[in-house]
Amino acid sequence: MIEIIVNGKRTSLSAELNIKDAIKELNYTKVGFAVALNGTFVAIATYENTLVRDNDSIEILSPVQGG
Numbered sequence: 074m075i076e077i078i079v080n081g082k083r084t085s086l087s088a089e090l091n092i093k094d095a096i097k098e099l100n101y102t103k104v105g106f107a108v109a110l111n112g113t114f115v116a117i118a119t120y121e122n123t124l125v126r127d128n129d130s131i132e133i134l135s136p137v138q139g140g
Contacts, residue, residue: 075127092120095131107134 074085079099086098092108092115108115109132115123125131 075125077125077128078130080132086125089124089126092123092125092131095125096120096133101133103135105136108132109134 074087075089076083076085077095078084084099086095090098092110096108108120110123110125111130112132
């Protein structure tokens with residue numbers, strides 16, 4: 074088990090996972106979001122190759138409409 078921070082809240086994952094699997098494990102189901110790992114944007118094409126490790130910080134950002 075590893076400890077991470079998701080959107081400012083400490084939580085845990087079962088193990089070091091790639092971004093795609095971490096999002097599934099976190100039950101994040103919204104469509105159309107962006108992910109930053111330790112402050113760096115992660116492109117969708119690299120989700121399967123980017124590992125989330127102990128003490129990493131993930132921001133999952135949903136688009137906001139407004140004017």
